[in-house]
Amino acid sequence: MSRRSWLWSALAVLPLAGCTASAVETPAPSQPPLKLVAFDSCGQLEKELRAATELSSTTAPGDTRLAVPDSARAAEASGPKSYSGTNVHEAGVDEPDIVKTDGRRIVTVSGGVLRVVDAAARTQTGQLDLGLEAFGEPTLLLAGDRALVLADGGGFRSLRDDTRIMRPGNGRSEVLLVDLASGTPRLISRYRGDGRIVDARQTGSVARVVISSGPKIAFPWRGEPEPENVMQDDKNTIANTPVDxxxxxxxxxxxxxxxxxxxxxxxxSRPDSFSGQTMLRVLSFDLNAPALGAGDPVAVMADGDAVYGTGDRLYIANNQSWRFNTSGTGKIAAPDGTDIYRFSLPPVGKPAYVASGEVPGHLLNQYSMSFWEGHLRVATTSWTDDASAVRVLAERDGKLVEVGAAEGLGQGEKIYSVRFIGSRGYVVTFRQTDPLYSLDLSDPAKPRVTGELKITGYSAHLQPVGENRLIGIGQEADRKGVPTGLQISLFDVSDPAAPKRLDQHVVAGGQSEAENDPHAVLWWPATNLLVLPVADAKSAGALAVHITGDRLQGPARFSATSRDDGSMRRALVIGGDLWTFTGTGLIASNESTLDRIAAVDLR
Known part of the structure; x- marks a missing residue:
């Protein structure tokens, strides 16, 4: 019997457990709204961490990062400006990405090197080897003459080739403050700390960085012992591990x-129940500060999968994948719920915990959450029956409480994309066909589905492109639900009862990074230009489309790199130039004709 097999057999008899302020309990099937409180002392923290970790240490949490790390942005454009920035969920709240611009320079980070390009001169003015030890693809934020680089060093790993379980890894993530004032980038400070970077949000010059870490516990390796002996060894190890x-x-x-x-x-702080396997902390860094500090950490005994932020609030969702139980079937299954923690964001200083709650099902990504007029809207799919719903939550006495729900979306299907725009919501579910649901959320107590459009394929991202228009980016599919190529759909959502598709463009056998990462989408409302990466078996480059009335005008593929040796990753507009970026080069093209103007090799 393999190690992994007997571990899962042993887990099938473990109770679902968590910690409270005084004892280890088995949560009831229906949990009350979550409540966070601080630990009374380090002694209490140590006691409860050991108890929780002992009961959850043999469950395999897996990497709780979402399969679709969604972060695209650009809701509605605010006003005319000469450069585009990169795509974001909420206007005025920036998100880390591999390229940034302030309209006069382009800052990129790839291969552990930060580079600065003068947009007017179309030349590279400086570069800096960041000396990163973290292995994740670095991203950056920009404010004035400062850049903040984020390098993820977390993940999950098997200890000492022990295939019993994948435990949270304790890599060291890095945050670097870089000065750009002189044209030649200069490193000011480097923060290196335990854990993986979940995500970050920036308002003004202040960035809030969310990091998740696991305990540093050296579990013993015993060859091939009996399951009960391994579990006892783990319990003994946890019992003798210090709180540090x-x-x-x-x-x-x-x-x-x-x-x-x-x-x-x-x-x-802690919720009513927790695993002891992960700790979530929120750090605050001012990009205009003389140097980096410790980030005024605020910590919660929880994990995080999706981060959603507005100018004054931050939501972190945790799908509870650390919990496993038999659900009365003899099969191990994750509980069907998502914890959500809300923090207030002052203009300066550390965030403050405000409220928390739980919703049934799991979130797809950050676009599954949206705050509007005092309420949080959340779209989830159930693990148990693949039914989806949109729920509306209100804050009451430190709790996020459900006040209304529209249930029964896409029975037997999963959510593939979500977009909330003001009082309306749009949800795409898919198994063989793609229902695009239109919802009226104007009455928080009575959210309701108003219309449905069934088409083949699905949209993995929904991008607003003007009043009553949505672009869907995803895959066309045959009648059996098998994807056949990249699909761009133009939807008219002016009639809530009857959303309709006005136009469609398909790249047979094609795919796009924009399906998984909306940061790769450029929507430039000044000229109604949509640009995204595209690749198929023959070539990789960019696809440019103009939205004119009810049509996708002149879908055109063009080369995106200086030597045609890499896929386009991002696109920016600066003045009349359309800049396309890969890790090896930048190309400036005429925005109207797509003719190449200049190339900047970044190798």
Whole structure:
């Protein structure tokens, strides 16, 4: 019997468990709204962490990052400007990406190197090897003459080739503050701390970085022992592990001087139940500060999958994948619920925990959440029956409480994309066909489905492109639901009862990074221009489309790189230039004709 097999057999008899302020309990099937409180002391924190970790350490949490790391942005454009920026969920709230611009320079990060390009001169003015130890693809934020680079060092790993389980990894993620004032980038400070970067949001010059970390516990390797012996070994190890193992630490290097720190017990709060396997912390960094500090950490005993933010609030959703139970069937299954934590964001200083709650089902990504006129709207799909719903939550006495729900969307199907726009919502579910649901959310207590459009294929991202118009980016599919190629659909949603598709463009056998990462979408409302990466068996480049009335005008593919040796990743508009970017080059093209003007090799 393999290690993995007997582990799962053993797990089938474990109770679903969590911690409260005084004892380990088995949560009832229906949980009350979550409530966060601080630990009374480090002693209490240590006791409860051990108890929770003991009961959850043999469950396989898996990488709770969403399969679709969605972060595209650009809701409705605010006003005319000369450059586009990159796509974001909420206007005025920036998100980290591999390229940024302020209209006069383009800043990119790839291969561990940050580069600065003068947009007017169309030349590279400087570069900086960041010396990263974190292995994830770095991203960046920009404010004035400063860039903040985020490099993910987390993940999940098997300990000592022990295939019993994948445990949370304790890599070191990095946050770097870089000065751009002189044209030649200069490193100011480097923060390196435990855990993986979940995501970040920036308002003004202040960035909020969300990091998840697991305890540093050295579980023993015993060859091929009996399951009960391994479980007892793990319990003994946890019982003898000091509380410091759960508290993430960090080091900050500025000007050759390194200072170290560790999270204080007083900064940690807990929900009613938790695994002990993960800790979520929110760090605040001002890009205009002289140097990086410790980020004024605020921590919660939880994990995070999706981050959604507005100018003054931050929501972190956790799908509870650390919990496993038999559900009365003898089969191990994750509980069907998502925890949501809300933090307020002051203009300066650390965030403050405000409220938390739980909704049935799991979220697809950050676009599954939207705050509007005092309410949070959340779209989820159930693990158990693949039924989807949109729920409306209100804050009451520190709790996110459901006040209304529109249920029964796409029975037997999963959510593939969501977009909330004001009082309306749009949800795409898919199995063999693609119902696009239109919802009226104007009455929080009575959200309702008003219309439905069934077409072949699906939209993996919905992009607003003007009043009553949506672009769907996804895959066309045959009648059996088998994808056949990249699909761009133009929808008219002016009639809530009857959404309709006005036009469609298909690239047979094609695909686009924009299906998985909406940051790859450029929507430039000044000229109604849509640009996204496209690749098929023959070539890779960019696809440009103009939205004119009810039509997708002149879909045109063009080369996106200086030597035709890489796929386009992002597109920007600066002045009359359309810039396309890969990790190896930047191309400036005429926005109207798509003729190449200049190339900047970044290798």
């Amino acid at each position: 193992a759960w508290l993430p630490d960090w080091e900050i290097t500025t000007g050759g001087t390194t200072t170290k720190g560790q999270l204080d017990c007083s900064a940690v």
